[in-house]
Amino acid sequence: MSIRQILGLQKPTNPLDNTNSQHDPDPTVLKWINEIIPSGKQLLDYFISLFPFLRWIRYYNMQWLLGDLVAGATVGAVVIPQSMGYARLAGLPVQYGLYTSFMGGVVYWLFATSKDVTIGPVAVMSTLLGSIVADMQAYYPSISGPQIAMSITVICGGIVTFMGLARLGFIVDFIPLPSITAFVTGSAITICSGQVKSLLGETADFSTRAPAYRIIINSLKNLPSSSKYDSAMGVSALVTLYMIRAACNYTARKYPRREKSFCFLSALRTVFVIFIFTMISAIVNCHRREDPAFAIVGYVPRGFQDAAIPQVRGSIVKEISQRLPACVVVLILEHIAIAKAFGRINNYTINPSQELIAIGVTNLLGPFIGAYSATGAFSRSAIQAKSGARTPIAGIITAIVVLIAIYTLTTALYYIPHASLSGVIIHAVGDLIVAPNTIYQFWRISPLDAVIFAVGLVVAITSTIENSIYITVFLALVILLFRCAKSPGxxxxxxxxxxxxxxxxxxxxxxxxxxxxxxxxxxxxxxxxxxxxxxxxxxxxxxxxxxxxxxxxxxxxxxxxxxEFYGKKGDRPWNDPHHHxxxxxxxxxxxxxxxxxxxxxxxxxxxxxxxxxxxxxxxxxxxxxxxxxxxxxxxxxxxxxxxxxxxxxxxxxxxxxxxxxxxxxxxxxxxxxxxxxxxxxxxxxxxxxxxxxxxxxxxxxxxxxxxxxxxxxxxxxxxxxxxxxxxxxxxxxxxxxxxxxxxxx
CATH class of the missing domain: 3.30.750.24 (STAS domain)
Incomplete structure (x- = not known):
């Protein structure tokens, strides 16, 4: 692939093009070098292509603005409680989730080729980051969790940005669907099992960073230690979320003309549930702030008080180097998969390399205001698409809503119950678990791919999410090479x-x-x-x-x-014996x-x-x-x-x-x-x-x-x-x- 092709300035040659006939002159190295060196105009076109908004911003109109306002405000309301919960998954104070959501909305629209994807904290990346932070603090207790998270974010952002600038988005194509499905399903099961302890308010001392099967066993063993008040706030919130969704889906099917209205109400169910349970918590705990009846979020600093220049220590880089590939893969994989999916649904095409630049720059700049690793979020992107987003500017509206919350709603955020946040996380992540029918379709279409999925899921549950990614991609590549090596002529x-x-x-x-x-x-x-x-x-x-x-x-x-071609009997090779x-x-x-x-x-x-x-x-x-x-x-x-x-x-x-x-x-x-x-x-x-x-x-x-x-x-x-x-x-x-x-x- 030439530099011009990498920069997107020249289409790859079609090997079946009739103009490439046998009478063409043979290529030379000198001509090839001349072809791959871009001209000044091509370099200018390349730099302009880094900012896709320049192609559509001049056509922006009031109708687009109305759609973006509705979608951005809806996502903004949903992302506030979700991002706080995901920050807890990362082992960070809840305000870091708000910072991450704000930064994603501010930066992404400049580089985006998708109108539906919303950038911010996600469950899988937060869980992976949380396990790294916990392991690092065990060896370096003097280094704070946010400092470790910011270092990882900056490094990953730099790597992904380079990949995007070099137009290496095609690398995602080397990760097959069974690997993605196993990774997402295993991650969802791990996250849900890790939230059960907080959902039920279990007071027993066991780690929620262990493999999923251990967390499930320990959670079941320690059910007697559950707090009745935390359990009430958590389980009732989770049940309410599912009841609202089921009711909205039922009425949308019964009254098709009002389907869009009911879908909008269903999208806001998280906001409604958090509002109700926060009000209950405020009433119960307003006079007992020092000794609340159940676990609550507590103090949330107003504004960007954690903004600072991130410090990347050599010791941190050395320790996390082995886990960086998994972080980069998660950032890229989840985002590109979501962007491609919504592009197919809504009839437009994304540029994977440009999307890498978008999430790379977001993660490079985010730590300066306290944001940690951000990428595309499936549930929030679905809400943005269904809410009628017309352009990526919907992300700016989301950022404005989050900014208002950071400066004006910190008092209300104080009373959000931890158990209710866990219910929100379980509800959001539960939809990522693949349905049995999908696994059956894998088996019908390609049994080997079904085996790859099963292996990846087992590894994710019994070991780590990173190992699941590595093993499934390795198995897929081995099968690909075997098929290539044994392809029959x-x-x-x-x-x-x-x-x-x-x-x-x-x-x-x-x-x-x-x-x-x-x-x-x-x-x-x-x-x-x-x-x-x-x-x-x-x-x-x-x-x-x-x-x-x-x-x-x-x-x-x-x-x-x-x-009889050999002149003498002794001239015949040993492996070509004479016979009649x-x-x-x-x-x-x-x-x-x-x-x-x-x-x-x-x-x-x-x-x-x-x-x-x-x-x-x-x-x-x-x-x-x-x-x-x-x-x-x-x-x-x-x-x-x-x-x-x-x-x-x-x-x-x-x-x-x-x-x-x-x-x-x-x-x-x-x-x-x-x-x-x-x-x-x-x-x-x-x-x-x-x-x-x-x-x-x-x-x-x-x-x-x-x-x-x-x-x-x-x-x-x-x-x-x-x-x-x-x-x-x-x-x-x-x-x-x-x-x-x-x-x-």
Missing amino acids: QFLATARVGDKDHQHLMFLQSDDPSNSHPDLKLEMPLAGVFIYRFSEGFNYPNASHYTDALVRRILENTRSTNS PDRAEMELPLLRAIILDFSAVNNVDITSIQNLVDVRNQLNHRAAPLGVQWHLVSVRNRWTRRALAAAGFGYPTSPSTISEIGGKLADSSISPGHGRKVDFEKGEEIFACQGCEDLAEPYEKKLRNIASGPLGNEIAHRPFFHNDLPRALERVEALLRLDASTGNI
């Missing part, structure tokens, strides 16, 4: 369709086990001619698998011409030509080309002294054509000229058999060695004879490169007829 046969006057030649898999074309009569193209198609690229993981299958099939279906071929073997055809279909191949590497050269050596030796024609079809990529030509493909070959890449004749710029050395950087061909021109002469004469016929248009440059299979097969037939007429067979 296809031997093709021909079939003719149509009437007698208008017949069309089709190329179908000759050994298709499903027999998907039972009505077609498949025929092998020609005796001693094999057509082989690479199915999933041709690179080092699968090169040997492809070539082994190719050689095995050819050896089974052809006979050797060199049974039986009658059945003598009836097999001689190997004459191999046609390789590269339509599924975009790039090759040294390993794959060396494998192909080795196979050519082996089969040319088997067919000596005739040699084998190697024809290549649909090689669209210029660099792939250059690599194949550099290894001697595309020209007639002779067994006596073969060696490995870098050998005497077939170095990286030699065309064996054609007898010319190709200097790709200068675009020249010169004779490589004395006598090579004589070696190639018989084939040159053949090609000149054929060039006068209807197939001669493609001969001049590289005669054994072809645009399609029918043309390659015609060329092979013409050369074999010429061999027969001249007595070379």
